[in-house]
Amino acid sequence: MRGFAKSDVGKAREMNQDYYYISLPDSSLQIYILADGMGRI
Numbered sequence: 001m002r003g004f005a006k007s008d009v010g011k012a013r014e015m016n017q018d019y020y021y022i023s024l025p026d027s028s029l030q031i032y033i034l035a036d037g038m039g040r041i
Contacts, residue, residue, distance in 0.1 A: 003032055 005020040017037020023030055 001030070005034070 003022040005022060007016055007018040007020065009016040019033070019035040019037065021031065021033040023032075
């Protein structure tokens with residue numbers, strides 16, 4: 001399995017609060033984490 005990620009700050013924020021993590025391919029435990037940063041108004 002291949003994992004890819006892309007993040008963008010968007011139009012309303014100055015700071016990107018998105019977070020992602022993809023473990024290394026040779027790791028014995030494959031982990032995929034995604035957190036969508038909503039920011040504060």
